[in-house]
Amino acid sequence: MLQEILLSLSGHPSPLLRSAASSPSDSDNPLSGDTLISPPERALLASLAHLSDLHVRLLTATAHAAASHPSVICRAVAAAVDSAHLAAFRRKVLEVEATVLRRDAALVGAYDAVPLTAVVAEFTGWERRLEWLSRVVEVVHREGCTGARLIDFLRGELQTGYRDVEEAARSLVGVAEAAWVKQVAAWVLYGRLPGFEERDFFVVKRITAAEGEEGEGEGVGEEFACEMELLPGFVTPATAASMLFIGKSLNQIRAKSAGDYTLRGTDHLSTQLTRLAALRHPIDSATFARTIADIRQFLSRTTLQRLLPLSRVLETLQLLRDFFLLRRGEFAMALTQQADEKIRSRWKRAENLAYEKREGLTNVTVKEGEVAAVLARTWAAMGVMQGEHAEEDEGLELARDLLRLSIAKSRNTTPMMTPVSAENGLPVIAPTPFRNLLFSVPVVLTLKIPSPLDLFLSHSDLQTYTAINSYLLSLRRAHIRLTDLWKITSLRRHHPAPPGPPYGSTRGGRERVLLLRQRHAARSSILRNSWATASAAIFFLGEVEGYLQTEVVAGLSDGFHRWLTTGEDEQRHDDKNSRVKQTPGPAPPGEDIDMMDDNDDDNDDDIWLAESTSPQPSTIQASLHHDPQTLATSHRQFLHALANRLLLTQQSFTDPLYELLVQIDHLVALIHRLHSVWTAADLETDAGVVDAFVDLEREERDVQGEIRGVERRVKKGIEGLIAELRRLEGSAALRGGGDGGDFELGIVDESQDEGELVMREYGEYVPRRVGGIDRLLMKLDFGTWFGRGGEETLDDDDGGL
Structure with a gap:
């Protein structure tokens, strides 16, 4: 019987032990009689049978x-x-068997009797441990169990009151984390994904296509992404971003090293393997983050400076600012003119076809090839503007190679990102469809990201640039279309001179001149209200554009450029100097201010203060070598601040602005239509050219009625936007922005909390505090409609304000 018990505990199922431990009511069991096995013995055998069953089930499951x-x-x-653990249990069984065979007095009594209680006592604590191991195996067999979930479960099991369970959990945590660290080492040291079951690793490879370029070879590529649910809990998002960046960089280096001998020799990163091997289990989050940061800095110092030099980064940012942020105004002007010309040509062709085939009106939709041709003609128009200096413009040539204008394939192409954080610094862009205004179909400007540049410029960043470009371009387009109305001389001013002699001196000639002047005076009176509306809209758009471009875009871009080149923002450096160097008091009578400055320079306290506050040259020089991940993080902070301070995250502002731009397009189209009606009427009256298919008088009345309605909607739209700007200014002041002149709308100020200073590492990028809606509102108050308490309305009778 004792041998059967030991064999069963070793992992061999024993029907004899199970039957002996079963209930005595089973009549089929010959050993179930009370005379053979007493109830206490049966209880002891039941515990041993339970250990045997646990052992057998664990062997099968594992x-x-x-x-x-x-x-x-x-x-x-x-x-x-x-x-x-199961091997340790089997060794314990062998030890018990060896003790019995040696007839050790610890187990064997008189007459070679082995008490069953002594055998059970030898396995005290193993039942709890095997039951816990069975829980671990159940977690492993759960559907969807990943390595990260198992690691988190085992680390949670370390918090227990049982020493043996804690030791078992600690050993399994070491095994699980060691296996995970091996996968991490292959990625962060060699840039290779695990060759076995990549679904369990937190880095996944995806096939991506650039927006609007699906189906084109150059728009399709591979992208590495981070699956946060596949990361253990001790890995912070910032550390995960660092590991993703390191692996992507090494992957690109390995791909480029085949043709570039200067990039070879990355095997020296294997020396960093000792850092990962030195990690103690369970891994501490701060220690692991520090190890990954050291590996990233080592890689940046040794290889990435050659792969992604600062000059290449500055060139790309210059391109983005010139064409996506519209610093080059001629690009927006040429693109708008070419797009309008394409739309007009499509409508003219559709109208010509409509007389022969009514389905011709459905051919006004712009095709993909026509959109690309518009961009090509835009480059040609810009070259003509520059004249003989066109060949010297390297930025234009680079833009010609990298920029693409295409129709958005997906309906929702606006980047809906999470709010800014340490791991994801992209803003939540309002889904207002500004991209529909250029061609009346969703058209976006995209960039083909070359291989080294995607170390700091991601597709999400490019989507943010695309959304900002559509936003700024729609404002510039509306402004250009309104100002082009003044180029229609016959509408703006027309005072016909008397005809030459001899007809001009006759009565009929003078009556002819008087008739023409009365006709144009009546038409000028009709359009007086339209010119006032267009002038007010131009004033509003001009001030808004000036605020967005000069206050926000230029301020933030200049600050980011200076941080890249010098390691510190000039504006904050000047503010710091102004705070440090203070005048000790009013100058005594007869003493010059310059003399006081000289005395301050001789003050020892000021010298020590200046030395303590001024950055050391070595520190500044070190800050110039921005590693690509720091550059990417800072660039996302720049984009986040830019989108917020452009009010692009305020849907309560962007939606009415979009409606206003639509109404402005409608007003411009109606004025052009009224001009064509008047031209046709003049031909009919003066030259006898009659179009039998058109009732000019009725169409003129209809167009004039529509113009009056659009004028009212434009006015209400501008007033609504002014009211929304005042509301945003007031909410900013209530949240702690004072007068609203230095407050970032839509987000909480992260540079400092209320009444609390936040310590930052020297050289860390912090966006400038630019903008100020109060200054924009102060300029808009000069408009007649835009007074804070003004009640002026458009008067349809006199056409004035």
């Missing part, structure tokens, strides 16, 4: 998991359960 589980970490833990 063998199955170690052979077929999709996660390498789960397979390693299952194998460790069998090879370490």
Whole structure:
């Protein structure tokens, strides 16, 4: 019987032990009589049978998991359960058997009797441990169990009151984390994804296509992404971003090293393997983050400075600012003119076809090739503007190679990102469809990102640039279209001179001149209200554009450029100097201010203060070598601040602005239509050219009525936007921005909390505090409609304000 018990505990199922431990009511069992096994003995045998069943089930489950589980970490833990803990249990069984065979007095009594209680006592604590191991195996066999979930479960099991369970959990945590660190080492040291079951690793490879370029070879590529649910809990998002960046960089270096001998020799990163091997389990979050940061800095110092030099970064940012942020105004002007010309040509062709085939009106939709041709003609128009200096413009040539204008394939192409944080610094862009205004179809300006530049410029960043470009371009386009109305001389001013002699001196000639002047005076009276509306809209758009371009875009871009080149923002440096160097008091009578400055320079306290506050040259020189990940993080902070301070995250502002721009387009189209009606009427009256298919008088009345309605909607739209700007200014002041002149709308100020200073590392990029809606509102108050308490309205009778 004792040998049967030991064999059963070793992992061999024993029907004899199960039947002996079963209930005595079973009549089929010959050993179930009370005379053979007493109830206390049966209880002892039941505990041993339970240990045997646990052992057998664990052997089967761990063998199955170690052979077929999709996660390498789960397979390693299952194998460790069998090879370490179950093997220890089997060794314990062998020790008990050896003690019995030696007739050790610890187990064997008189007459070679072995008490069953002594045998059970030898396995005290193993039942709790095996039950906990069975829980671990159940977690492994759960559907969707990944290595990260198992690591988090095992780390949570370290908090227990049982020493043996804690030791078992600690050993399994070491196995699981060691397997995970091996995967991480392959990625952060060699840039290679694990060759086995990539679904368990937090880095995944995706096939991406640039927006609007689906189906084109140059728009399709591979992109590495981070799956946060596949990361253990001790890995912070910032550390995950660093690991993703390191692996992507090494992957690109390995791809480029085949043709560039200067990039070879990245195997020296294997020396950093000792840092990962030195990690103690369970891994501390801060220690792991510091190790990854050291590896990233080592890679940046040794290789990435050659792969992504600062000059290349500055060139790309210059391109983005010139064409996406519209610093080059001729690009927006040429693109708007070419797009309008394409739309007019499509409508003219559709109208000509409509007389022969009514389905011709459906051919006004712009095709993909026509959109690309518009951009090509835009480059040609810009070259003509520059004249003989066109060949010297390297930025234009680079833009010609990299920029693409295409129709957005997906309906929602606006980047809807999460709010700014340490791991994801992209803003939540309002879904207002500004991209529909250029061609009446969703058209976006995109950039083909070359290989080294995607180390700091991602597709999400490019989507943010695209949204900002559509926003700024729609404002510039509306402004250009309104100002082009003044180029229609016959509408703006027309005072016909008397005809030459001899007809001019006759009565009929004078009556002819008088008739023409009365006709144009009546038409000028009709359009007086339209000119007032257009002038007010031009004033509003001009002030808004000036605020967005000069106050926000230029301020933030200049600050970011200075941080890249010098390591510190000039504006904050000047503010710091103004705070440090203070005048000790009013100058005594007869003493010059310059003399006081000289005395201050001789003051020892000021000298020590200046030395303590001024940056050291070595520190500034070190800050110039921005590693690509720091550059990417700072660039996302720049984009976040730019989108917020452009009011692009305020849907309560962007939606009415979009409606106003639509109404402005409608007003411009109606004025052009009225001009064509008047031209046709003049031909009919003066030359006898009659169009039998058109009732000019009725169409003129209809167009004039529509113009009056659009004028009212434009006025209400401008007033609504002014009211929304005042509301935003008031909400900013209530949140702590004072007069609203230095407050970032839409987000909480992260540079400093209320009444609390935040310590930042020297050289860290902080966006400038630019903008100020109060200054924009102060300029808009000069408009007649825009007074804070003004009640002026458009008067349809006199056409004035």
